[in-house]
């Protein structure tokens with residue numbers, strides 16, 4: 001634990017192999033999440049909200065997860081951390097450092113090698129002092145605080161006493177206390193000024209450059225594109241495309257019609273919304289989930305889920321991807 | 323720092339409010355009782371069946387009953403300020419003395435009931451909150467809801483019939499066994515006489531406390547800070563200890579303190595059902611027997627008691643919640 005405060009040495013295990021040779025830290029394959037619901041009387045049914053979700057994050061990279069609200073971004077984060085509610089059922093495979101992330105393993109890794117950065121100070125208990133809350137290990141907390149130029153006295157404050165800038169640094173600091181190899185951040189910037197949001201992103205970039213694998217969930221693709229290495233695009237609980245961030249420079253370089261639609265919605269690219277809406281979990285269409293809104297829809301699309309193929313260094317799930 | 327000054331200032335304001343409240347209540351209850359059809363002479367007449375009309379008139383003169391109301395109020399009020407609450411016509415002893423002895427008995431009763439309902443309600447509430455949605459939770463919740471809708475007097479009567487009359491486990495009536503000199507009463511005998519009224523009284527609020535605790539704990543356990551605590555690797559037990567109790571124990575305690583008024587109201591009922599000689603029984607006797615000085619004294623005293631409970635509740639909020647402490651929330 002003593003190496004925590006030596007700046008770039010975070011994720012020592014990873015960086016000892018050199019940030020130049022990335023290893024696959026997180027692999028999510030065919031993930032499904034369903035919720036059981038109580039209906040009338042004692043009847044129960046299952047509501048599938050995530051299906052066929054695939055994603056990898058390597059050491060030293062930021063993978064941004066983009067998608068409209070309700071597309072399953074938070075659920076992915078919660079599934080990785082094993083903090084889904086009790087009525088959730090998961091299937092598929094989640095690997096961490098090449099081995100299945102079993103509940104027993106998760107128990108040991110959560111809060112140390114796998115860290116979560118929440119959205120806001122609302123995720124801190126208002127009645128507990130910040131320092132003690134983050135970790136009972138005072139030395140580690142102070143070391144993490146020092147990294148983010150937080151005064152030791154901040155540890156004695158209550159959450160509501162933190163300023164916006166302090167809150168952002170405290171939350172990131174909470175993640176590095178345990179020397180993580182994987183950081184999952186769920187929308188860490190909403191409500192922040194552009195300047196503050198950029199600073200927050202910079203923290204994640206620095207962590208990635210030091211060898212940490214960062215899964216960055218965001219609704220602000222525009223902001224994320226400046227810092228992420230790759231972008232995974234979600235739609236109705238599934239990944240439709242995973243592309244290098246640079247591909248968002250031009251519409252034609254994107255592979256999936258929904259990614260292109262998202263691209264068009266970025267202010268600099270015309271701010272054009274796409275008609276229609278994401279289907280509700282209870283009423284998913286047969287075959288491709290995007291079919292009802294897809295301008296390129298062909299005969300096959302409505303019958304079976306499109307296969308995932310690799311095109312120009314990106315993965316896409318679409319029968320007619322180009 | 324400034325927060326200390328604030329606490330002093332708040333306490334001062336509270337004190338002023340308390341005094342104002344007491345003055346208002348004394349005026350209000352005095353006026354109400356003067357206007358009520360209660361005949362203040364009834365107690366005297368009943369106690370002295372042979373009193374002649376002339377005697378009665380004399381007594382009326384002596385007690386100042388013929389003076390106009392404001393004069394009587396000023397007389398009563400100034401005596402009050404000197405610590406003289408008057409003499410009970412029913413018991414023929416100073417009102418303050420009666421309140422003193424009676425209150426000791428009532429306090430024992432209320433304290434027992436209060437602790438019982440608090441501990442029981444809190445534990446059951448925690449059990450429900452932690453197993454929320456399970457079979458146990460649903461059964462307990464149903465029971466609590468039923469309990470909430472049962473009137474206290476009915477519970478009291480059921481207890482009386484079941485445990486005293488049928489099973490004969492507990493005596494009915496009195497704080498101590500009849501025919502035993504006050505000095506010879508053992509603590510066990512006292513407790514024995516306390517159990518049923520206390521149980522009845524605690525039934526008044528324990529289901530409420532349980533449901534409230536359940537609600538709070540469910541809220542805490544599904545909060546974002548508990549989610550984040552789990553993400554930091556905290557176990558269920560650690561979360562309950564560090565976040566659960568911290569967030570629900572004190573609200574439960576403060577709720578208990580602010581329930582003094584229900585407690586006092588309930589004690590009037592419970593004491594009458596079980597013939598327990600506390601302040602509540604004295605209050606209803608005073609009302610029925612037109613013992614105005616005693617009734618006024620008890621009214622004032624109970625107002626003070628309820629006010630004290632609320633003041634403690636408010637004080638606790640300030641102590642536990644850093645946001646309230648700094649005037650943020």
Ligand SMILES: Nc1ncnc2c1ncn2[C@@H]1O[C@H](COP(=O)(O)OP(=O)(O)O)[C@@H](O)[C@H]1O
Nearest residue numbers: 035049068069070071072073074075076085281
């Ligand atoms: N506990 C739950 N029970 C049932 N459905 C849920 C639950 N939590 C989330 N969902 C559903 O799962 C979908 C994805 O949610 P989420 O991952 O929070 O979306 P977002 O991409 O906005 O983070 C939403 O449609 C939501 O309604």
Ligand code: SF4
Nearest residue numbers: 288291294301318319
């Ligand atoms: S699979 Fe068909 S419907 Fe789905 S996105 Fe591709 S073209 Fe459109």
Ligand SMILES: [Mg+2]
Nearest residue numbers: 073074075187
């Ligand atoms: Mg979300």
